[in-house]
Amino acid sequence: MKVRLIKSFNFEAAHHHPGEGQPIHGHHFEVHIFQSGDIDPSLGWLVDFGEIKAAVKPVLDQLDHRFLNDIPGLGQGTREELEAWIHERIRQRLPFAAGVRVRTREQRGFDLVRLPEDPLLDLPERYAFRFEAAHSLPLTPPDHKCRRLHGHSYRIELAMGEAPPPRKVCEEIYRLLDFNCLNQIEGLHNPTAENLAVWMWDRLTLNGAAPRVVIVAETCESSCVFSGR
Numbered sequence: 001m002k003v004r005l006i007k008s009f010n011f012e013a014a015h016h017h018p019g020e021g022q023p024i025h026g027h028h029f030e031v032h033i034f035q036s037g038d039i040d041p042s043l044g045w046l047v048d049f050g051e052i053k054a055a056v057k058p059v060l061d062q063l064d065h066r067f068l069n070d071i072p073g074l075g076q077g078t079r080e081e082l083e084a085w086i087h088e089r090i091r092q093r094l095p096f097a098a099g100v101r102v103r104t105r106e107q108r109g110f111d112l113v114r115l116p117e118d119p120l121l122d123l124p125e126r127y128a129f130r131f132e133a134a135h136s137l138p139l140t141p142p143d144h145k146c147r148r149l150h151g152h153s154y155r156i157e158l159a160m161g162e163a164p165p166p167r168k169v170c171e172e173i174y175r176l177l178d179f180n181c182l183n184q185i186e187g188l189h190n191p192t193a194e195n196l197a198v199w200m201w202d203r204l205t206l207n208g209a210a211p212r213v214v215i216v217a218e219t220c221e222s223s224c225v226f227s228g229r
Contacts, residue, residue: 004098005035007052011064012219014134014151014181015077024067025179026134026151027104028219031060031086036098047096055093059086065145067134079103105130105153110174112167115157123225124213126157127164131178135191138183149181155223156200157215169207173200193218197226 014026033056037046068077075081079102087100115126134151141147154177158165182191187199193216201214217223 001039002037003039003046005046005049005052005096007033007035007049007056009033009053009056009060010219011060012150012152013063013066013068013077014149015068017076017078023179024134024149024181025132026153027132028153029063029082030103030105031056031082032101032103033090033094033097034099034101035094035096037096047094052094055090056086059089065148065150067149104132110171110178112164112170114164123157123215124159126159126213126215127170128155128157129170129174130155131174133177133180133182135182135188137190137192139190152218154196155215155217157213157217158200158204158211159213160209161212165204165211166207166209169204169209172207173203193222193224194226197224201226201228 009031011029011031012026013029014024016022016024033052035047035052039046062071063082068074068082071077071085074085082102083100086102087097090100091097110129113128115128117123117125131154132151133154134149136149137144137146156173158170176185182188182196185191187202188196197214197216200216201211204211204214212227214226215223216226
């Protein structure tokens with residue numbers, strides 16, 4: 001019996017497309033590896049998912065926390081270029097390789113979304129927006145991966161008491177950060193999630209808002225919660 005397996009991975013990186021006039025920016029990239037073939041009757045599966053991970057992870061480690069334009073053979077790091085580059089490097093390791101698909105969490109345009117209270121994480125009702133940006137952390141040790149230019153698909157969550165945050169101010173912040181390199185923005189020379197949360201708190205306050213909580217999530221697995229000084 002023939003089946004298709006999908007094993008998913010992710011990495012964080014920066015790139016830019018000079019021909020499109022885009023500045024350096026970053027994304028959270030999702031990579032989906034397809035395997036296709038007949039079930040092995042002696043084991044009841046097509047291939048061990050652990051074997052897929054062992055073959056793919058070393059390839060994606062070459063992309064993670066990198067500036068994709070600097071990687072030989074990868075061009076400008078477009079979705080099509082990434083798919084071809086990854087597939088070329090895994091097809092000899094995975095006999096059932098049937099394709100690679102890459103996508104980002106990119107959400108173009110400003111959108112402020114209400115999030116309900118989360119008692120488990122002790123978080124009040126929040127309003128969230130996303131942006132795509134590149135950065136590096138210049139104060140980390142020379143061999144730390146975050147010192148390299150890379151990028152994220154950021155999610156910002158704001159709690160403002162009983163009222164939603166001022167949409168105009170939030171959109172101005174979004175337009176300043178989206179598709180940009182954070183290190184080039186005044187006050188963000190070292191744009192850790194912690195420093196970005198404090199920077200955003202201060203910017204909201206200077207514009208007359210009264211935040212209760214600012215959350216900066218660089219990835220779906222990590223975030224910083226700042227509740228004021």
